[in-house]
Amino acid sequence: MKKIGLALLAVVVLASCEKKETVADANVHITGDVKGLSQGKLYLQKIEDTVAVLIDSIIISGDSRFESHIKLDSPEILYLSLDRGQTNSIDNSLPFFAEPGNIKIETTLKHFFADAKITGSKNHDLWMEYKEIGNRFNDENLILMEKRLKNELKPNQTVTDSIETAYQKLLKRKYRYTAHFAATHGDAVVAPYLALSEIADINMSYLDTIQKSLKPDVAKSKYGKIFTKYVKDRKAAEKK
Template identity: 40%
Template sequence: MIYFYKIFAKLKTSFVKNIILFVLTISIVACSNNKADLTVIGNVKGLKKGTIYLKKIQDTAMVTLDSVLISGTPEFVLETNLEEPEVLYLVLDKNDTDEGRIRFFANKGITEINTTLKNFAFDANIVGSREQTLLQEHNDMALKYNNKKLDIIKENFDALKDNDSIKAMETNLQQESLLKSKYLYTINFALNHKTSRVSPY
């Protein structure tokens, strides 16, 4: 640093000094702009060896934004830059054919994802952006509708097996009612959060 200062002091023209100051300023700004504005931290319980990727879908293809090699410790830190809130994927490669994938809504700041090796996607606990909270709310309700649908299908199957036409008709009506309720929920959710990036999803 002292060496460069001496060289700078020897420059006699203010024009050259201004040029150098301008270049240094641009370099500092460029370095600042390259700093990651999204950090994804977390833990995969039970993971001893593998690679965790941070990816996004771009032009129908999966693009890797960052990756970390896991060897011994299950904690990870991934970073990238975001232009706007968007859906990203945490992908686990365990060096076998079973690839795990967690979808989440990312925004600038810190997102924490904790899960397990055994049930990588299902056990995921995600704490992060406001968009992720809304997406999780929608996903939880969608899961409830799906579970209710499976229950009704089972009841309908049992009714048909027992030749109970009245019960079978009731379950058919329940399925229609459930489908209408699901559509109404989806529409209301989109209207209530129409300014959110989550709405199209």
């Protein structure tokens, strides 16, 4: 099984225009605190047609707390990015699952991503719940990668076959876990998002099960519509 890279997750270029919602238009209220940040700028972005679009920018001057009001048609992944100025740090981007309502983001300047605590989003909570188990699969994969590298120094076909068998079993476990998680959370937009981002090339029967589990409002969401189209297009392609 080969993981499909999805355009909806690819940050290709930052759009130059900035669109800021007024408080009256907004249905998402984001508040937060970047402890240790006294001067700087925060950017709030989302992905539209493979492009990272800037939807808000926040200047930090003296007070590490920040606030943003935006409008979303349905829950989706947003990115809070920190402009550190002249630095080589890669810990500058914080993805989170935003949804209408009040969302709170607390983190630190030193560990912008690692220290982040996000509350107020059901979809984000579910995403983190999924990742907690998903990280275990990643850890097991790293162990297999280390074994593969060691085996390449002194190739042994029996060891090679053993590693490949273990990898395929691990991949199947991850795919089945993801499919089950998505199918049992059809009332949340995280379900079609995970189906698209993690297991898009899984057996069609699993995708059908996930699609049937989606509640009407989830199916009409941004990721729900993309998922529905993807399933339709893949079925058409497999018939050829």
